[in-house]
Amino acid sequence: xxxxxxxxxxxxxxxxxxxxxxxxxxxxxxxxxxxxxxxxxxxxxxxxxxxxxxxxxxxxxxxxxxxxxxxxxxxxxxxxxxxxxxxxxxxxxxxxxxxxxxxxxxxxxxxxxxxxxxxxxxxxxxxxxxxxxxxxxxxxxxxxxxxxxxxxxxxxxxxxxxxxxxxxxxxxxxxxxxxxxxxxxxxxxxxxxxxxxxxxxxxxxxxxxxxxxxxxxxxxxxxxxxxxxxxxxxxxxxxxxxxxxxxxxxxxxxxxxxxxxxxxxxxxxxxxxxxxxxxxxxxxxxxxxxxxxxxxxxxxxxxxxxxxxxxxxxxxxxxxxxxxxxxxxxxxxxxxxxxxxx
Numbered sequence: 067x068x069x070x071x072x073x074x075x076x077x078x079x080x081x082x083x084x085x086x087x088x089x090x091x092x093x094x095x096x097x098x099x100x101x102x103x104x105x106x107x108x109x110x111x112x113x114x115x116x117x118x119x120x121x122x123x124x125x126x127x128x129x130x131x132x133x134x135x136x137x138x139x140x141x142x143x144x145x146x147x148x149x150x151x152x153x154x155x156x157x158x159x160x161x162x163x164x165x166x167x168x169x170x171x172x173x174x175x176x177x178x179x180x181x182x183x184x185x186x187x188x189x190x191x192x193x194x195x196x197x198x199x200x201x202x203x204x205x206x207x208x209x210x211x212x213x214x215x216x217x218x219x220x221x222x223x224x225x226x227x228x229x230x231x232x233x234x235x236x237x238x239x240x241x242x243x244x245x246x247x248x249x250x251x252x253x254x255x256x257x258x259x260x261x262x263x264x265x266x267x268x269x270x271x272x273x274x275x276x277x278x279x280x281x282x283x284x285x286x287x288x289x290x291x292x293x294x295x296x297x298x299x300x301x302x303x304x305x306x307x308x309x310x311x312x313x314x315x316x317x318x319x320x321x322x323x324x325x326x327x328x329x330x331x332x333x334x335x336x337x338x339x340x341x342x343x344x345x346x347x348x349x350x351x352x353x354x355x356x357x358x359x360x361x362x363x364x365x366x367x368x369x370x371x372x373x374x375x376x377x378x379x380x381x382x383x384x385x386x387x388x389x390x391x392x393x394x395x396x397x398x399x400x401x402x403x404x405x406x407x408x
Contacts, residue, residue, distance in 0.1 A: 093167075093188035096174070099181065101128045101137065113167075113188065115160035132156035132164055132289075144171050145181055154191065154213065154305060156289055164269065166191045166291055166303070191293070191303075211308040212286055215293070218300040220246050220261055232308060234279025245304075250275045250283055260290070264302050268292045273313075274306065285313045329387055336385030343381060347374050 087094055093110035097103055103122045111119045114130055131137045136155050143150045149172035157165050171186035212229035214222055222240050230237040233248055249257045253275055264270045269291040276284055288306035350371045357364045 094186070095127070095188070096183050096185050097127045098183060099141070101126045103127050104183065110188065113159075113165070113190065114157070130157050132158050140169065140171065141184065144173050144184055148173055154303075156305075157188075164289075164291075212288075212304070212306040214245065214304045216245060216261075216302045216304060218261075218265070218302075220244055220257070223301065229306075232278065232284065233276065248276045248278075250277055261302070264290050264292060265300070273309070284308060284310045332384045332387050336381045339377070339381040339384075343374060343378050347371070347378065350374060 088107045090107060091109060093113045094107045095103060095110050096105040103125050106119050106122050108119060111117070111122060114122075116122055128134055128137050133156065140150065140153060140155065143153075149170075151170045153169045153171075155167055155169050157167055159165055167188040167190050169186060169188055171184050173181040174183040174185055176182045212232055213226040214229055215224040217223050222243055222245055225237050225240050227237055230240050233240065246254055246257055257274075260270060260272075260274075269289070271289045272287075274286045274288050276286060278284060285308070286306035287309045288304055290302055290304045293301045293303055350367060354364070354367050354371065357367065
């Protein structure tokens, strides 16, 4: 279906087509490769909370995606394949509320065969009019690393090939099995709470930590929502991206910042220690110079001086820390091993 941009008056014979498209019960739109909405029908405007289609003209469709990266991935898939079909994507309405839609989109080519527009159709997955399950195969892999449909007990009804592969299995191996078995043990009690929250509120999002077949932990940034179709209202869609590397980098950055904080604190402590140590050290040397080696307190002052020198050496090490090792202390607490710092 080729549509005329909203700002271009329809040519003779096209007004009937425009009226037909505008009367369709599904959201139809055309966007430029940059994301400018150049045409949409009334259902599209209603879906996102606009009073008229005129309000969407020149609006960037990227603002309607829940995650900006979803549009980039979708456009890349359309340009590469020419068309994508039944991709599950979270959008946001004008008021900011989330809606989940199934997107079918195809490229419109110019005479040289180059894509100039993208024509698309949106169907809302959360309406009871939806007749079939969203696809968990095909182009959905372009937008999600993990997609599954769960029954009320948390058993897997359907799972995408990408999601099964992430766990180290095939989809056939996982259908009918509990997804809880793949959640890391320390979070399993929380997962039961998560299912209850989704059942009550209709949606939830966050980070889910799972284990693959080899026991390796992986972090998923998920969006979960209840399927409101007739006969499916107690089922949950779980769509997620693998953010393991991102979490790893965040932990490394946090560890680096923590270490830099330790270095700054160590430098400050060493500087503060050196001031009174210098005074004590010089005073001990003056006292020793006034005493005879036969004096009864001479030996004690020498011992004090040696301990001051040890403290001075430790302060120097603390002030010059570039790398450190921890050692066990008591009650499971670890402390910095000063003697192994460098």
